[in-house]
Amino acid sequence: MIIDCHGHFTTAPKELRKYRDAQVAAYAAGQRDGFADLRAFSDEELFRDLQGEQMKLQAQRGIDMALFSPIAGLMGHHLGNEAMSRHWSTTCNNLIDRVARAFPKNFAPVCQLPQSPGVRPDNCIEELERCVLELGFVGCNLNPDPAGGYWTDPPLTDEWWYPLYERIEALDVPAMIHVSGSCNPNFHHTGAHYINGDTTAFMQLLQSDLFATFPNLRFIIPHGGGAVPYHWGRYRGLAQDMGRPPLSELLLRNVYFDTCVYHQPGVNLLSEVIPVDNILFGSEMVGAVRGIDPETGHYFDDTKRYVDGLGLSAEDRLKVFEGNARRVFPRLDARLKAMTN
Amino acid sequence: MIIDCHGHFTTAPKELRKYRDAQVAAYAAGQRDGFADLRAFSDEELFRDLQGEQMKLQAQRGIDMALFSPIAGLMGHHLGNEAMSRHWSTTCNNLIDRVARAFPKNFAPVCQLPQSPGVRPDNCIEELERCVLELGFVGCNLNPDPAGGYWTDPPLTDEWWYPLYERIEALDVPAMIHVSGSCNPNFHHTGAHYINGDTTAFMQLLQSDLFATFPNLRFIIPHGGGAVPYHWGRYRGLAQDMGRPPLSELLLRNVYFDTCVYHQPGVNLLSEVIPVDNILFGSEMVGAVRGIDPETGHYFDDTKRYVDGLGLSAEDRLKVFEGNARRVFPRLDARLKAMTN
Numbered sequence: 235m236i237i238d239c240h241g242h243f244t245t246a247p248k249e250l251r252k253y254r255d256a257q258v259a260a261y262a263a264g265q266r267d268g269f270a271d272l273r274a275f276s277d278e279e280l281f282r283d284l285q286g287e288q289m290k291l292q293a294q295r296g297i298d299m300a301l302f303s304p305i306a307g308l309m310g311h312h313l314g315n316e317a318m319s320r321h322w323s324t325t326c327n328n329l330i331d332r333v334a335r336a337f338p339k340n341f342a343p344v345c346q347l348p349q350s351p352g353v354r355p356d357n358c359i360e361e362l363e364r365c366v367l368e369l370g371f372v373g374c375n376l377n378p379d380p381a382g383g384y385w386t387d388p389p390l391t392d393e394w395w396y397p398l399y400e401r402i403e404a405l406d407v408p409a410m411i412h413v414s415g416s417c418n419p420n421f422h423h424t425g426a427h428y429i430n431g432d433t434t435a436f437m438q439l440l441q442s443d444l445f446a447t448f449p450n451l452r453f454i455i456p457h458g459g460g461a462v463p464y465h466w467g468r469y470r471g472l473a474q475d476m477g478r479p480p481l482s483e484l485l486l487r488n489v490y491f492d493t494c495v496y497h498q499p500g501v502n503l504l505s506e507v508i509p510v511d512n513i514l515f516g517s518e519m520v521g522a523v524r525g526i527d528p529e530t531g532h533y534f535d536d537t538k539r540y541v542d543g544l545g546l547s548a549e550d551r552l553k554v555f556e557g558n559a560r561r562v563f564p565r566l567d568a569r570l571k572a573m574t575n
Numbered sequence: 576m577i578i579d580c581h582g583h584f585t586t587a588p589k590e591l592r593k594y595r596d597a598q599v600a601a602y603a604a605g606q607r608d609g610f611a612d613l614r615a616f617s618d619e620e621l622f623r624d625l626q627g628e629q630m631k632l633q634a635q636r637g638i639d640m641a642l643f644s645p646i647a648g649l650m651g652h653h654l655g656n657e658a659m660s661r662h663w664s665t666t667c668n669n670l671i672d673r674v675a676r677a678f679p680k681n682f683a684p685v686c687q688l689p690q691s692p693g694v695r696p697d698n699c700i701e702e703l704e705r706c707v708l709e710l711g712f713v714g715c716n717l718n719p720d721p722a723g724g725y726w727t728d729p730p731l732t733d734e735w736w737y738p739l740y741e742r743i744e745a746l747d748v749p750a751m752i753h754v755s756g757s758c759n760p761n762f763h764h765t766g767a768h769y770i771n772g773d774t775t776a777f778m779q780l781l782q783s784d785l786f787a788t789f790p791n792l793r794f795i796i797p798h799g800g801g802a803v804p805y806h807w808g809r810y811r812g813l814a815q816d817m818g819r820p821p822l823s824e825l826l827l828r829n830v831y832f833d834t835c836v837y838h839q840p841g842v843n844l845l846s847e848v849i850p851v852d853n854i855l856f857g858s859e860m861v862g863a864v865r866g867i868d869p870e871t872g873h874y875f876d877d878t879k880r881y882v883d884g885l886g887l888s889a890e891d892r893l894k895v896f897e898g899n900a901r902r903v904f905p906r907l908d909a910r911l912k913a914m915t916n
Contacts, residue, residue, distance in 0.1 A: 378761075384725060385761040420719075420726040425778035425813050429802045430771040437766035457809075461770045461802030467838025468798075471864030471875035472766050497808025503844045523812030534812035 236538065237559040237566075238292075240410070240456055240492045240516030241300030241341070243330060245283035247275055250329070254308060257322065261314040269321045280332060287520055289340055295538050297517070301559070301566065303344035303375050304330055307423055309414035311349040312382030316357060320348035323361055331369045338573060342566050344373040344410070347398075351381040355398040362398075366405045372565035374402065376409040376453075378435045383418030383427055390435055391442035399448050406564050408452035408490075411435040424522040432460025436489070440473055440481070445488045452488050452562055454514060458495035458504050466507040482509070490562055492516030493537045493554070496523055498530075501540035510550045514558050515541055577879065578900040578907075579633075581751065581797050581833045581857030582641030582682070584671060586624035588616060591670070595649060598663065602655040610662045621673060628861055630681055636879050638858070642900070642907065644685035644716050645671055648764055650755035652690040653723030657698060661689035664702055672710045679914060683907050685714040685751070688739075690721040692728055696739040703739075707746045713906035715743065717750040717794075719776045724759030724768055731776055732783035740789050747905050749793035749831075752776040765863040773801025777830070781814055781822070786829045793829050793903055795855060799836035799845050807848040823850070831903055833857030834878045834895070837864055839871075842881035851891045855899050856882055 253272050260269065292300065304326035311319055327345045334343035345365035347358035365371035376398075379385050388394040390411070402409055413431035414423075421427040432455045445451060455462070462469060470481055478484055491508055494516045495501050504513065516537065523534040532539055541554060560567040594613050601610065633641065645667035652660055668686045675684035686706035688699035706712035717739075720726050729735040731752070743750055754772035755764075762768040773796045786792060796803070803810060811822055819825055832849055835857045836842050845854065857878065864875040873880055882895060901908040 385759050387761075389761050418726050420728075420730050420775055420779065422778045422782060422813075425781065425810065426771075426775045429774050429806060430767075433770050433774075433802060434761055434767045437763045438761065440766065441763060458805065461774060461805060464799065464802060464805035464841050464844060465770060465836060467836070467841060467868065467875055468864055469766065470870075471837055471866055471868065472763075474866045474869075475864060495806060495808070496812055497848070499844050499847045500805050500808060503805060503840050506840045507838070523809055523816060525812055525815045527808065527812065528815075529811075534808055 235298040236296055236555045237515065238297045238300040238517050238519070239454060239514040239559050240494055240518050241288070241302045242305045242518070242521060243284070243302060243333060244305050244520045245288045246305065246329060247279050247283070249273070251308070254310070254322065257318065258313050261318055266315060267317045269318055272325050277336065280329065281336060284333060289337070291519060292340060295536055297538065299339065300341055301344050301373060301563065302330060302333060302341040303410075304346045306375065306412050307415045309346050309375070309377060310382070311377050311380035311414055312351055312417050316348065316350040316353045319350045320357070320361065323348040327361065327365050327369070327371070334370075342569055343369065343371040344375060345371045346375050347377070349377050349380040351387055355395050358398050359401045362401060362405065362407075366407055366565070370565075370569065371407070372563045372569060373407050374409050375412045377413055378411055378431055379413050382414060383416035383421045389438045391438050391444045396447075399451050403448050403450045406450070408454060408562050410454040410456055412456055428457055428522070429460045432457050433462060436460065436462045436469070439485055439489060440469060440478065441476070445485070452490065454490045454492060454562070456492045456494055456516065456518070458493060458500060459491040459508070463491065463504045463507050486512050490514055490558065493541055494518040494535075495540070496534040496537070497527070498540050498543050501537065501544065505544050505546075510546070510553055511558060513554050514562065515555045576639040577637055577896045578856065579638045579641040579858050579860070580795060580855040580900050581835055581859050582629070582643045583646045583859070583862060584625070584643060584674060585646050585861045586629045587646065587670060588620050588624070590614070592649070595651070595663065598659065599654050602659055607656060608658045610659055613666050618677065621670065622677060625674060630678070632860060633681060636877055638879065640680065641682055642685050642714060642904065643671060643674060643682040644751075645687045647716065647753050648756045650687050650716070650718060651723070652718050652721035652755055653692055653758050657689065657691035657694045660691045661698070661702065664689040668702070668706050668710075668712070675711075683910055684710065684712045685716060686712045687716050688718070690718050692722040696736050699739050700742045703742060703746070703748075707748055707906070711906075711910065712748070713904045713910060714748045715750050716753045718754055719752055719772055720754050723755060724757035724762045730779045732779050732785045737788075740792055744789050744791045747791070749795060749903050751795040751797055753797055769798055769863070770801045773798050774803060777801065777803045777810070780826055780830060781810060781819065782817070786826070793831065795831045795833060795903070797833045797835055797857065797859070799834060799841060800832040800849070804832065804845045804848050827853050831855055831899065834882055835859040835876075836881070837875040837878070838868070839881050839884050842878065842885065846885050846887075851887070851894055852899060854895050855903065856896045
């Protein structure tokens with residue numbers, strides 16, 4: 235089967251964005267807690283564009299299932315306060331839960347966390363446990379910069395994050411390292427902040443012994459790993475100059491890359507330098523780039539075509555499209571096994 | 576001939592770093608102007624490691640000349656105040672001037688600018704004019720984040736920068752977009768901040784019509800363009816989704832990439848997606864990565880090998896190694912012509 239490890243509910247009803255805008259406006263006007271709940275959408279409202287766009291494209295492209303999380307650009311951890319982030323995260327995760335229950339063959343649920351700048355990530359444990367233990371979520375998204383482009387919280391390798399990592403490791407749910415929108419005018423969100431977040435996270439991990447402390451912690455770095463595979467020689471060389479172990483030992487038991495790179499030469503490079511066991515098929519569809527590439531006549535984000543274009547062996551193809559995802563997300567594997575029984 | 580468009584005076588006497596440390600300490604202790612001058616180095620002191628390392632490696636690798644600027648990681652625009660930045664920039668540029676006068680066949684001088692966070696870049700014009708008009712410098716380095724990893728100044732496309740661009744354009748000196756050290760613990764300087772700076776600058780340019788206003792402004796984005804060539808499809812797609820012209824029209828008359836990518840697959844990708852007219856040979860040597868790649872037995876930063884490995888036609892090879900640099904840096908071309916007359 236074909237598992238897309240990177241999908242967001244970008245086809246949610248447009249009213250969700252209006253609701254969020256109103257929440258942000260309420261905060262600006264002085265509200266600090268007791269935020270109004272989202273109106274209960276009917277199934278028809280909630281699933282209309284999901285079925286009309288997302289699932290239609292899945293079918294057209296031959297994608298069986300997506301790991302599905304709330305809209306990354308809308309997580310907006312930098313907005314409001316911790317109470318608002320918690321309320322909004324719960325709201326979004328509950329929508330994902332409904333999607334995954336209605337279409338269990340198409341979507342496996344992944345949660346956002348109620349991060350807030352300056353707030354210890356311990357605050358995320360309760361929502362993570364609710365999602366994983368009560369609702370059956372299989373993974374989470376972790377924002378390395380809750381400040382939305384100002385990077386004022388500690389690096390991912392700081393002990394600041396350890397209580398959350400302990401819980402993530404114990405629950406055996408991997409985290410996709412994924413920033414949200416940028417409130418810094420220097421950073422376009424999908425064109426700079428996303429890619430920078432990926433590159434930054436990788437280099438933080440390279441400098442640290444985090445995985446000696448948390449050997450079962452697993453991170454997916456999306457968008458093809460940011461700049462990392464393109465500069466793989468630089469990273470190998472920096473690690474060597476710093477007296478670190480080879481990257482294969484230091485990071486590649488715990489760090490994975492998706493295939494959200496929107497042209498064939500990029501996916502070729504990814505496949506050339508990153509071991510096949512560390513690559514998970516992902517498309518970020520419907521998402522960052524929505525148009526058709528005039529050079530190919532196909533959608534930029536139809537990344538399955540690029541992976542098909544690699545000419546992988548049957549064994550490697552199975553790893554990238556299914557096996558690696560099932561291995562990295564054990565709760566996804568259990569879910570799939572339970573569905574076929 | 577072989578022109579390396581990206582070299583820094585990293586082989587300057589170690590005493591320079593001590594002097595800078597003392598200057599930073601003086602600022603911390605309350606000094607705000609009247610900073611002590613650097614001791615006058617003898618030629619022997621100043622050129623010892625330059626000749627022993629930099630020029631030796633140039634000769635070994637077959638590099639005829641480098642565009643040579645002060646140590647990028649030491650520009651430290653975020654340190655001190657504008658007066659200190661001015662004093663330090665003048666100090667460093669004067670050392671470059673001495674190098675270029677002593678070894679005019681090996682080095683063409685490129686200046687750093689006395690940027691300071693929150694200070695209008697107009698303040699850089701005087702030092703730029705001194706370097707170009709009095710000392711014969713051929714280009715400058717422009718820091719898109721004088722805040723050293725906190726990105727608190729306006730994007731490169733903001734009118735904030737326009738008076739400096741007017742002068743850069745009038746002097747016909749291109750600017751390499753190059754951040755300096757990072758004071759943000761999230762960003763390793765050469766492993767994250769440099770690459771992020773490159774990616775960020777490109778996306779800022781993609782969003783704007785800066786080159787309609789300054790048609791003769793030319794930027795070199797170093798380190799192979801950060802993440803940009805690897806995500807070239809993403810950038811083509813984002814531009815298209817935003818209703819922007821094709822990147823070839825929008826940016827490629829004004830934006831150039833160097834070849835500071837430290838493995839063959841990365842340079843292959845760069846050459847595959849970026850037009851040959853927009854690629855300038857660069858090595859960043861002696862710099863970010865100093866070791867030998869155990870996979871090849873050669874120095875990671877011996878980027879000439881990777882360019883040689885492309886198997887370019889004689890015409891394209893001439894462009895990448897010499898012609899593009901002479902075209903993009905007209906004052907370099909004039910300097911070379913004057914030397915051969």
